[in-house]
Amino acid sequence: MTPVSSNAPHGSSALRTVQVLGGGNAGSSAHVRSLAEGLVARGVRVTVCAPVEADRAYDFTGAGAEHVHVPRSSDPGSVAALRAVCADADLVHAHGLHASFRTVLALGGRTTPLVVTWHNRARAEGARAHLLRMLERRVVRTAAVVLGTSSDLVDRARRGGARDARLAAVGLPGRHRSPAHDTEGLRPKIRAELGTTGRPLLLAVGSLDRHRGYDVLLDAARAWRDLDPVPLVAIAGEGPLRPELQRRIEEEGLPVRLLGHREDVPELLAAADLALLTSSWESRPVLAQEALHARVPLVATRVGGIPDLVGDAAELVPYGAPHPLADTVVRLLADPGRREELRERGARQTATWPTEDETVAQVLSVYDELTQPRPLA
Template identity: 35%
Template sequence: MRVLHVISEMGAGGAETLVAGMVARGEEYGWVSAVASAGGFRADALAAGGTATFPVPLAHRSKAGVLRAAWAVRHALSRFRPDVVLAHNVGASLVARLALVPGRRRPLLSVFHGVADDEYRRAARILRHTSDRVVAVSPAAADRLVAAGLRGPQVIRNAVFTRPPVFGRASVRASLDVGEGTPVALCLARLEPQKRHDVLLDAWAALEGDPVLWLAGDGSLRAELEERGEPLAGRVRFLGTRADVPDLLAAADVTVLTSDWEGLPLAVLESMAAGRPVVATDVGGVREVLAGGGGLVVPPGDPAATAHALDTLLSDRSTRDSAAAAGRRAIERDYDPHTLMKAYDELLRTTLEGAR
């Protein structure tokens, strides 16, 4: 089965991580995979490993941009000749539908990773008109889509495609000038409005002592956030886009995510799989993931609650250890890559057979 993934970019985000993992594991299920995107370090890694990749310009939500992207995806379709197209998120679904030649029944399945609260009706409307089947990455996201008017989304929970760290805790900390005894929190998130790093920085300013915050990611708000973090110089490090997330997780004590909205954030799942307790806002599927005790849930937009939760985990080793063990159990039980790949494989093959 030839599967073309269409996604806006292949950088450090959660959807990109999922695509890279699905491509890597797809061979076990008889998939021949390709990726059409605007590129990024994950696309480069896939290409180096022999996966076909096709360049697609970012659509930027403009009519001309969408048409340019659709034309590039049509080129990918003609070159790769997939049996099925798997589009990740709403914009990619629209682009892929426009790219598909009318009359040729290549099924288009959409993976919905989440949108802002005020975007659900628009998302449901687009997905209703573009997609043969819609997969939501969490029950919470599926429920929101149904409430917005979309019928029958299927839930396939995100999974963690783990890889071991290359370097140990001590060497990673030494490379970032952090001592072994210094408490470290890691935030894996693009520097964009959705992720609310402003809330995180306000929370960090309220913590006492010498804990260090690592911000792994880049984006349009970097200059603004660096200026906002200047009073915290020495306690906050902007690391930029990183390809060594397993190493950073091994060197951190906890992770934190202060988003205004999410679907089912892979940053949370990766943290739990690495045995790192999580502080995350109560959005999307986060509460469900942390229900077993893998971390602490806080209200969105609340620096005081975020600071309290971070202080609880950073200052109490036994609480951290308990949360780490609970997180690992939850990942092994509910977020296994084989379960995810089997579900996608069955869905794609069933949809493809129906189209034929």
């Protein structure tokens, strides 16, 4: 087994690692891109296994990694493709449940160390939920180390039988941060485009899926129709609930716009008066991190890893409760002093989060534990 070396000396081979992504949500894909860049800079060889569209979006090859196209989990060829790539790896690191399970199948009992990072919790109901729990147990009992991005994910892995489960240090990649001075000039243009000149802009970001709580957000928006001026809720994201949400918006005359998929979320955020996060569960949501970095007051649900992530730098409301959400937004819009206080608290809170360098250092430390030869007793 090749020992970890931050800069492999001349004549010695570098540690060979494989990073495995499934479909790859924004958070895990950005994390793998950042991790690949940091590992390569420290002399580690990195191969990223992910669908080709993920490499187009996150440019793993531009980070110095080799990219190998591995189809999404629904493709029967994905396990065989992974097996071939992992054959000469010193260590494999899989991200997310589905990618991790396929990696377990691909390794097929080999002694290659497997590290798993859980960025989020898999969601399902009924028989599928039971199947996912079985997959989780198989993965955590096979992995040498499970890294969870929130304490409840770590606890979940331990309950599932993980030999070693730890809290992951996950820094927000620099590409997700847009300093205010970079985007402030675009604020009037964005607000004019959205029709929010002279009225508040409330921004939500995320796929149009059930767990995002957008039905609750639309319920809350009914209360905002009575404000003067009426705030506009802009939702950036695409997904299966679009027809249902659009129908409600039109039938109920709600001040909400579905923007579809957007590549300019940092600019949208800089133009917003408030950021809204209404999910049923999140670990370290990118929107929450981006909002605090951009000094945009955040209203979020008190679920999952969000309270630990934001501390006292956001207004937290119960999930599934439109009235507290509506009341909190109304109160914040009427209280510029409180909004400024949240901006200042957000700046202090972001200073406590791990940096990208600290994230890479933690992962390298784990790799070192698993690959360095141990002295004989």
